[in-house]
Amino acid sequence: MDNFKRLQNSVTITISIVFVVINLLTISFCWFVFTDKELATPLILGIIILMTVTISMIAAVKLSTYALKPLYFIWQAIIHVSPGNSGVAAPNLEDARLGKELITTLIMQVYQFASQQKDDDKDLDEHRKAVVQAANVVSHLPLPLFVFNSSQIVTNASDSAMEYCQTESSKLFGKPLYESVNLEFSSEHTLEKWLLDCQSNKVTDTAYWERVRLRLPEDKSIRQCDIAAYYNRDNPSGTEFIVTFFDRTAQYNQDDEAMSFVALAVHELRTPLTMLRGYIEVFQDELSDKLDDELKSFMSKMQASASQLTAFVNNILNVSRIESNQMSMELHEEDWVATLKNACEDADMRARAHGIEIEYHIPEKLPTVAVDRISMFEVINNLIENAIKYSPNSKKIVVSTRIDDQGMVETSVQDFGLGIPSNVLPYLFDKFYRNHRTKTEVGGTGLGLFLCKSIVDAHGGQIWAKSKEREGSTFAFTLKPYSKLADEQKNSNNTEVTRTAHGWIKNHSLYRR
Amino acid sequence: MDQTSSSGKKILCIEDEHFISELYVRALSKAGYNVAVAVDGEDGLKQALTDNFDIILLDIMIPTITGIEILKRLRDPNNQNQIRAKIIITTNLEQGIGGREEIEKQADGYVIKAEITPRQLVEFVNQLET
Structure with a gap:
């Protein structure tokens, strides 16, 4: 005025x-x-x-x-x-x-x-408030959280993230995370690889890693965590990647200790087993002409028992691996006829020691399958071992394989023994499950079928049982032909096939040798 | 057993368990192989470096130098004097995730000792030779 x-x-x-x-x-x-x-x-x-x-x-x-x-x-x-x-x-x-x-x-x-200015001011005020709020949430979030921009540079991180990784903002901000924080991944699917893959092939994506090891800079000790990450290309806020860590150190360390104990125990059990099997074989070679039939059958029973124990030790090891999430399988293209015949060799010897003949119905040619050979040996051995155990009075087991209606390779093991009551059939593949009626007659731990199911599931197949009391049981499982899995792999545009079974996730790499 | 293909072939068995090496030596010798034994890593590596063998059976858990270390040194790409022997890992030890694949890349074979008898080992070695 x-x-x-x-x-x-x-x-x-x-x-x-x-x-x-x-x-x-x-x-x-x-x-x-x-x-x-x-x-x-x-x-x-x-x-x-x-x-x-x-x-x-x-x-x-x-x-x-x-x-x-x-x-x-x-x-x-x-x-x-x-x-x-x-x-x-x-x-x-x-x-x-x-x-x-x-x-x-x-x-x-x-x-x-x-x-207009009034509206702009209002927006600006609200935006400022939201930014402050977001920054506040990030910095006080009681969970390690990192934010990267499009150059994969850390632009923000929670206080707990710096505390968890024993680092400070000056060492963390303005650099890629994997440069300032020492992370070790259990497979080739690493954070860095995912970041690059996202930027060249994705618009939005999420990823999860289990059992990532974080080596701390101060005392070089190790923390174990799961990592979850989110990607959004060209996010207007400049935030392209958000990564969080979930600490699992206590849980995974416990698993590792249990696993290393089992691995050690397995090693100690296997050494005398190797010797036993070796010396029995020497006896067999040297004495078979000199022994009468009864002693010869004792010899083969000794051999069969040692081989059975070897198989059981493997079961313990594998179940413990499944439990601690360390079971990894590499699927390779294999000739199923040869693999199956090979896998039956040991079990065949054990069956003969029990006076049981295995009848094979195996066609000469089948499509190749994508399997982890050693794991498939476990499946076949466990199924035949079961058939032997539950056939106290019968003398025949039938192993057959064929292509089913869906084009899957189906393999079955049929016995003519005790059979399984229908009410317990659904629980057969549970861990430690044993049919209480046969518990007193037949030995075992209830690990075998659990292991079979885990392995077949991991191969993308199915396993089931059919049975009638006093008439016998048939256990069967399917496997995908190699060509089918390879096609899926191609279509999913992913070099790794990941499946979950019993809550564990495995990374499979499928390639031709 | 086929003795003609294997006769004279030299095998070094690096194994600290005497019972196991005894069984392997017996079975392999009967198959016509010439077998030497080393009971620890140091001796094993020394003998292996003489390049006097066609096949080396290498245990992993052995005294002085571990089998993994021996494998690494024998297959070191920077090493000028590469030995010609094929290396078969013979172990009862379980490797962690990816461990076995890593070893198999460098070795020519990998067997779990408890899972094969000496006779099966001979078959495995014969197969490797052909």
Whole structure:
């Protein structure tokens, strides 16, 4: 207001001076022109000058007010909408005379700008609030969390992330995570690889890693965690990757200890087993001509028992691997006929020691399958071992394989022994499950079928049992032909096939040798 | 047993368990192989480096230098004097995830001793030779 008044005053003074000067010049001119100077006494002259100045000043005030009115309206409008407005009312445009249309347009423009500005301010305020809030959440999140930009550079991290990795913001921010934090992955599918893959092939993606080892910089000790990650290409906020760690150190360390104990126990059990089997074989080679039939059968029973124990030791090891999530299988293209025949060799010897003949119904040619050979040996051995155990009075087991209606390779082991009551059939593949009725008659741990199911599941096949009490049981499983799995692999555009079974995740790499 | 293909072939058995090496020596000798034994890693590596063998049977858990270390040194690509012998890992030890694949890449064979009898080992070695 003061500034406007000051402007108005200076304009008024300027106009007044102009008027006064003009009037004085006019009076002086008259003074010289009119000859009858007597009339012009100093008194009259003084009165004329005084009136001239007064009229000039009133005219100047009026004129300046009139001329500055449009400016006043604009000033009023701007001050009215400005954020620090202290009670200046909006201009009444009805009063506008000079340039009414122009003023109205200009003032409307001012109002429009002002209202836009108000909205922008509101948005900006809310945005600022949201940013502060997000930064606050990230920094105080009680979970290690990292945020990367499109160059895979860490732009933000929670305090607990720095604490967990024993690092500080100066070492972490502005660098790729895998440079400042020492992570070890159990497979070739690493965080770094995923980041690169995302940027070249994905728009959005999520990934999860289990059993990632984090080597701490201070004491070089190891933490174990799972990692979850999210990717969103060209995220407008600049946040392309979000990565969180879930600490599992206690749990995984416990598993590892249990596993290393089992591995050690297995090694210690296998050494005398190797010797036993070796010396029995020497006896067999050297004595078979000299022994009578009874002693010969004792010899083969000894051999069969040692081989059975070897198989059982493998079961313990494998179940423990499944439990601790360390069972990994590599699927290779294999000739199933040869693999199956090979896998049956040991079991065949054990069956013969029990006076049981295995009948094979195996076609000469079948499509190749994608299997982990050693794991498949376990499946066949366990199924035949079961058939032997549950055939106390029968002398035959049938092993057959064929292509089923869905084009899967189906393999079955049929016995003609005790059979299984229908009410327990659904629980057969559970860990440690043993049929209570046969518990007293047949030895075993209840690990074998659990292991078979885990392995078959991991191969993408199915396993099932059919049985009738006192007539016998048939256990069968399917495997995918290699070509089928290889096609799936190609279509999924993924070099790894990951399946879950019993809550464990395995990475399979499938390739031709 | 086929003695003609194997006659004279030299095998080094690096194995600290005397009973096991005894069984392997017996079975392999009967099959016509010429077998030497080393009972620890140091001796095993020394003998292996003479390049006097066609096949090396290498246990992993052995005293002084482990089988893995021996395998690494014998198959070190920077080593100028590569030995010609084929290396078969004979072990009862379970490897962690990926461990076996890693070893198999460097070795010519991998057997779990408890799972094969000496006769089956001879078959395995014969097969490797052909």
